[in-house]
Structures are given as C-alpha cells and as structure tokens.
Amino acid sequence: MAEKTSAAFTQPLRVLIVEDNQIDRRMLESMLSESSSAVSLRKSTDTLQGAIKLLDEYEFDIVVLDMNLPDSEGEDTLVRLSSKYPEVAIVINTGAYEDEMGLHTLSYGAQDFLVKGKYTAYVLNKALHYALERKRLERELTKAYERIKETQAQLLQMEKMKVVGALASGIAHEVKNPLATILYGVTYLRQQLNPADDKVLAALANMKEAIDRANGTVNDLLNFASTPQLDRKLEDLNALIEKSLSLIHHEIEKKHIEVFKKLDQAIPMITIDRNRIEQVLINLMLNAVQAAGEGGKLEFKTYSHALSGAPGDFSFLDKRKFKAGQTVVVCDIEDNGTGIPADSLSKVFDPFFTTKHDMGGVGLGLSVSKSIMESHDGTIFIENRSSGGARARIIFPSDAASL
Ligand SMILES: Nc1ncnc2c1ncn2[C@@H]1O[C@H](COP(=O)(O)OP(=O)(O)O)[C@@H](O)[C@H]1O
Numbered sequence: 001m002a003e004k005t006s007a008a009f010t011q012p013l014r015v016l017i018v019e020d021n022q023i024d025r026r027m028l029e030s031m032l033s034e035s036s037s038a039v040s041l042r043k044s045t046d047t048l049q050g051a052i053k054l055l056d057e058y059e060f061d062i063v064v065l066d067m068n069l070p071d072s073e074g075e076d077t078l079v080r081l082s083s084k085y086p087e088v089a090i091v092i093n094t095g096a097y098e099d100e101m102g103l104h105t106l107s108y109g110a111q112d113f114l115v116k117g118k119y120t121a122y123v124l125n126k127a128l129h130y131a132l133e134r135k136r137l138e139r140e141l142t143k144a145y146e147r148i149k150e151t152q153a154q155l156l157q158m159e160k161m162k163v164v165g166a167l168a169s170g171i172a173h174e175v176k177n178p179l180a181t182i183l184y185g186v187t188y189l190r191q192q193l194n195p196a197d198d199k200v201l202a203a204l205a206n207m208k209e210a211i212d213r214a215n216g217t218v219n220d221l222l223n224f225a226s227t228p229q230l231d232r233k234l235e236d237l238n239a240l241i242e243k244s245l246s247l248i249h250h251e252i253e254k255k256h257i258e259v260f261k262k263l264d265q266a267i268p269m270i271t272i273d274r275n276r277i278e279q280v281l282i283n284l285m286l287n288a289v290q291a292a293g294e295g296g297k298l299e300f301k302t303y304s305h306a307l308s309g310a311p312g313d314f315s316f317l318d319k320r321k322f323k324a325g326q327t328v329v330v331c332d333i334e335d336n337g338t339g340i341p342a343d344s345l346s347k348v349f350d351p352f353f354t355t356k357h358d359m360g361g362v363g364l365g366l367s368v369s370k371s372i373m374e375s376h377d378g379t380i381f382i383e384n385r386s387s388g389g390a391r392a393r394i395i396f397p398s399d400a401a402s403l
C-alpha cells in the first residue's frame with residue numbers, strides 16, 4: 001500500500017528555486033550545493049511564469065518558493081502552483097517579518113516554510129526532506145480517504161437494496177394473490193357475459209390490461225428482490241437484440257421512431273440467461289423510446305473490445321472485475337431524447353426512482369437491469385451523449401463463454 005519507504009535524508013532531490021531576490025537566490029543555491037544531500041537537478045527562476053515553464057519541462061520533487069514575485073503576489077502564487085502541480089512539494093521562503101504569514105501558507109498547500117536568514121544548510125536540507133515525506137503521506141492519506149468514501153457508499157447502497165428487497169418481496173406476495181382473484185373474476189365475467197354489450201366487453205378488456213400491468217410490476221419487484229438461478233447458455237447477443245426489438249415494435253411504430261442498427265456480426269457468443277438479458281434489453285429500449293418520443297431516433301450498436309489497460313481505455317470499468325487483456329462484448333442503446341438531468345444521473349439505478357409517475361413509471365427497470373447485469377458479471381452504465389439524448393451501455397465479459 002505504501003508508495004515507498006520513508007525517504008532518507010540522502011535521497012537525491014530535484015529542486016526548483018523560485019526567488020526574485022538575487023541575494024536570497026544565490027544563498028539558496030550555494031546552501032543546496034554545500035549540503036550533504038545530493039541534488040540531482042536544480043533550476044532557478046525569478047517569476048511565476050518562469051516556474052510554470054520549468055515545471056512543465058522538468059520533473060521536480062520540490063519547489064522552494066518566494067510568494068512575492070514580479071508577476072504574482074502573496075498566497076495567490078502558492079495556490080496557483082499547488083493546484084496546477086499537486087504532486088510537487090512546496091516549501092515557502094518567507095521574509096522574517098512574514099513569520100505569521102508563513103504558518104498560514106500550510107493551509108494553502110505548502111508543506112513547510114522557512115524564514116529567510118534564519119536557517120542553515122543543514123536546516124534547509126532537513127526541511128526539504130521533511131516536506132517531501134509530508135507530501136508523500138498527504139498523497140497516501142488522500143488515497144485512503146477516497147477508498148473509504150467509495151466503500152462507505154457501496155455499503156450504504158447494499159444496505160438500502162437489502163431493505164428495499166425485503167419490503168418489496170413481502171408487498172409483492174400480498175398483492176399477487178388478490179390480483180389472481182381479480183383476474184379470475186374478470187375472465188369469468190368475460191365468459192358469462194359473452195356475447196354482451198360492447199361497452200361491458202371494453203371495460204373488461206381494460207381491467208384485464210390493468211391487471212396484467214400490475215402483475216408485471218409485481219413480477220419486476222419479485223425479480224428485483226430475489227437472486228434467481230440463472231439459466232446460462234451460449235447466445236448470440238445480436239439475435240437477442242433483434243428479438244427484443246420485435247417484441248416492442250408496436251411501441252416503436254406507434255411513435256414513428258426510426259431505428260438504426262450497427263451490429264457487429266463478428267462479436268463472440270456470450271454465456272447468458274437469455275430471458276434475463278432480454279428483459280434488460282427491453283427495459284433499456286423502452287426507456288429510450290419513451291425519452292425519444294414521437295418521431296425520435298434510436299440507435300443500437302454492438303462490438304467487442306479487448307481491454308488494453310491503458311489509461312482512458314474503458315477506464316470507467318471496475319478494475320477488480322475487468323482485467324487488461326480481457327475481451328468485453330458491448331451493446332450501446334442510444335436515443336435522441338431529453339437526456340438525463342445532471343442531478344438525476346446518480347439516482348437512475350435506485351429502485352423506485354422515476355421521473356415518469358404521470359406515465360405509470362415505477363422506477364424499477366434500471367435497478368432490475370443492473371442486478372441482472374451484475375449477476376452475469378457484467379455491468380451497465382447510462383450517460384448523456386454530447387450530441388443530446390442518452391446512451392445506455394451494457395458490457396459482458398466475453399470469457400463468460402468459458403463458464
Ligand atoms: N434513455 C433515457 N433518457 C432519459 N432518461 C432516462 C433514460 N433512461 C432512464 N432514464 C431516467 O431514469 C429513470 C429510471 O428509469 P427506470 O428504472 O427504467 O424506471 P421508469 O422507466 O419506470 O421510470 C427514468 O424515470 C428516467 O428519468
């Protein structure tokens with residue numbers, strides 16, 4: 001976990017001196033050359049712009065900084081350097097009358113401060129090494145803090161899902177039985193009244209449709225709450241997309257939606273539970289149809305991708321689950337709809353989060369899809385496209401084929 005062990009005082013340093021007072025600068029330079037520490041790189045400049053140029057060109061461990069320069073004054077100098085180069089340790093070189101100010105600088109990202117004329121070569125050397133060590137600890141602390149935050153968020157989410165799951169399955173069972181009774185009654189009336197008045201028949205048909213819808217929601221809830229056994233077989237994702245599309249063609253035609261497909265026929269087969277993945281695809285397709293609206297456009301893409309592990313290459317994937325060298329099979333479902341407001345992006349996978357109350361949305365589609373994708377060792381993302389609309393992406397490890 002530790003980056004490296006504590007730096008010994010003899011570790012060669014790469015030091016940048018930023019000081020506009022010539023005497024002070026010479027003094028620092030000569031102290032650094034006489035001190036016992038080997039300085040492997042030493043550059044000097046008298047302006048902030050000069051410092052930025054050198055920091056861009058060379059790699060330094062530490063900057064000895066006078067904050068009052070011809071082109072930048074006071075704390076601003078420090079803040080600009082420490083925010084632009086967070087990896088570099090900074091030791092402030094202040095005038096004697098600025099003693100209190102020196103202390104202040106620590107809260108602006110400096111690791112230490114020295115008061116001009118009050119230190120020896122030995123003290124300077126020690127201060128630089130201490131500052132470097134402090135910077136290293138600071139980096140580790142930040143990393144550890146980020147890890148803790150991430151774990152805490154995951155735990156909270158798991159806890160939330162557990163409670164919702166337990167509640168949901170209880171309620172679902174309570175609702176399913178009366179629904180079955182109502183459905184039985186409607187079917188019975190339909191038979192008894194046949195042939196009867198059209199209005200009665202239409203009312204019964206509406207009731208039957210409402211029951212089916214409620215039953216669908218209850219099944220979603222039960223799916224969401226349980227971890228069902230998967231029935232995994234080798235499947236062709238492209239064929240499954242075509243099948244899912246055909247199941248919702250009614251919705252697509254009703255809204256005059258144009259569908260574009262770029263399905264790579266060379267993607268490997270994947271080992272999946274076809275019913276479950278069909279459910280994911282339909283959820284995503286329906287969301288896209290609802291977002292795109294009348295006359296909208298949908299686009300489906302499939303492709304496979306070998307993860308290189310290079311920074312920026314599918315770097316949104318969890319490194320614990322997806323390793324470099326692995327091939328993934330990806331399906332993107334894009335729409336040219338409204339997109340997702342920034343403050344909703346982190347909530348769309350929460351159970352019962354919906355912005356479609358008025359259209360009968362329940363907010364389970366994405367949370368169910370997420371749990372299905374995770375049970376397949378895959379993952380799911382939603383983002384806004386830069387050209388407008390949203391992109392849902394599901395990713396499968398292709399080595400699932402060898403399971
Ligand atoms: N393609 C999309 N475009 C815009 N918003 C979306 C899209 N997909 C999902 N959302 C947002 O995520 C919410 C949750 O989606 P979902 O879990 O499928 O539930 P529901 O569709 O029942 O609302 C939606 O209400 C919507 O606000």
Ligand SMILES: [Mg+2]
Nearest residue numbers: 283287365366
């Ligand atoms: Mg939905």
